[in-house]
Amino acid sequence: MLTLFELSGARPEIRFSPYVWRIKMMLEHKGLDYDTKTVTFTNKSALEGSGLNRVPVIKYGEKWVSESLDIARYLDATFPEKPLFESPLAAEQAVILNNWMDQNILMPVFMMIVADIHDTLDAESQVYFRETREPRIGCTIESTRSARDERRESFKASLAPIEAILANHDYLSGSVPAFADHCLMGPVMFAHIPSSFDPFAGSIPIQAWRERMFDQYGSFARKAPRAV
Amino acid sequence: MLTLFELSGARPEIRFSPYVWRIKMMLEHKGLDYDTKTVTFTNKSALEGSGLNRVPVIKYGEKWVSESLDIARYLDATFPEKPLFESPLAAEQAVILNNWMDQNILMPVFMMIVADIHDTLDAESQVYFRETREPRIGCTIESTRSARDERRESFKASLAPIEAILANHDYLSGSVPAFADHCLMGPVMFAHIPSSFDPFAGSIPIQAWRERMFDQYGSFARKAPRAV
Numbered sequence: 252m253l254t255l256f257e258l259s260g261a262r263p264e265i266r267f268s269p270y271v272w273r274i275k276m277m278l279e280h281k282g283l284d285y286d287t288k289t290v291t292f293t294n295k296s297a298l299e300g301s302g303l304n305r306v307p308v309i310k311y312g313e314k315w316v317s318e319s320l321d322i323a324r325y326l327d328a329t330f331p332e333k334p335l336f337e338s339p340l341a342a343e344q345a346v347i348l349n350n351w352m353d354q355n356i357l358m359p360v361f362m363m364i365v366a367d368i369h370d371t372l373d374a375e376s377q378v379y380f381r382e383t384r385e386p387r388i389g390c391t392i393e394s395t396r397s398a399r400d401e402r403r404e405s406f407k408a409s410l411a412p413i414e415a416i417l418a419n420h421d422y423l424s425g426s427v428p429a430f431a432d433h434c435l436m437g438p439v440m441f442a443h444i445p446s447s448f449d450p451f452a453g454s455i456p457i458q459a460w461r462e463r464m465f466d467q468y469g470s471f472a473r474k475a476p477r478a479v
Numbered sequence: 480m481l482t483l484f485e486l487s488g489a490r491p492e493i494r495f496s497p498y499v500w501r502i503k504m505m506l507e508h509k510g511l512d513y514d515t516k517t518v519t520f521t522n523k524s525a526l527e528g529s530g531l532n533r534v535p536v537i538k539y540g541e542k543w544v545s546e547s548l549d550i551a552r553y554l555d556a557t558f559p560e561k562p563l564f565e566s567p568l569a570a571e572q573a574v575i576l577n578n579w580m581d582q583n584i585l586m587p588v589f590m591m592i593v594a595d596i597h598d599t600l601d602a603e604s605q606v607y608f609r610e611t612r613e614p615r616i617g618c619t620i621e622s623t624r625s626a627r628d629e630r631r632e633s634f635k636a637s638l639a640p641i642e643a644i645l646a647n648h649d650y651l652s653g654s655v656p657a658f659a660d661h662c663l664m665g666p667v668m669f670a671h672i673p674s675s676f677d678p679f680a681g682s683i684p685i686q687a688w689r690e691r692m693f694d695q696y697g698s699f700a701r702k703a704p705r706a707v
Contacts, residue, residue, distance in 0.1 A: 348572065352581075355578075
């Protein structure tokens, strides 16, 4: 059996990690059976013995794998059916795609919904989250709320490359979803699970794509428990 | 005959535009015959009648094409031999690769060599360049010189995704160069032509890749006239 280790809020069914969501979509894409175990920011006992402490982590037999790109490649190597990458080269170049998504989509989304993430956490994780995140964002978590409409407005420009692809294709990976789509679903679910604020409200093509992704894999993402 | 319109410095053989270099490498990759015409920042008379004013521009028969990604796709559609993209999907996703390169490689390189670019220009272009670029960079062109060692140091982190690919492949596109390599050659030549400062001095894998790219297509890039 394959086990996926993921991050949860105070309620264990609230699972918002964008990096984990990428892997969840990949596991669903491949139709693999797996169970999940949760950690929180301050309690990672489920990972004991792995030497790892940042999710996503998967364990298959005695093999532990971490880092989303390494996991993606491991999944394609171990379960070659329904590939995540169209070619070995696409698997290599994914490092750039992934990096672009983190810089241009994930970071701006984080700035818009960080206060909602905070609210889903248990009390101990909230302390840790505030101590580690506020220095990075350069303001209090709460003060991000008043800036998010404006952030969403300027975020529109970052979406242009994605919209350019969706102008010609149903999915970023063409006619069926694959790695690029799973990658974008990370920040999408990172907002969708904890927040009622939609960072993608300004983009009709991305909203339509999101609906298609919500429908995939037995409506897996659509059925995920939300905090709101 | 195909004509490529490109930007030059005061000396017409000094051609540094990173966007044009991408197209030059693509034309060489395909082994196409073409001639070139130059414009400067302030004299674009060669483009008269095209309705276009930003290079690269190509003209083939009566057809004008601008924007490097559109030109790349046009070249593959019109001259299918020696494709630039491994698949139609790769051609679509190239918008993200291109955007990543512009943000993470081209912009930092620009900040390191902008003063050398300025020095290659004719007097009228220098006035235009200063008026348009200084507001963007937030300081005088000259003051960038003292900051460039430090910039190169922090630039190293941006190169990690490229180095990850080159750890397993001779080229970003695998065993032979293609779009991703041509794309990176834009900022590489943007520094190489006008400047003796090497933004890539901190990366042995990228320097080795650059040597391989310099050797390609009859040492085309290696033979290009430099201002230094």
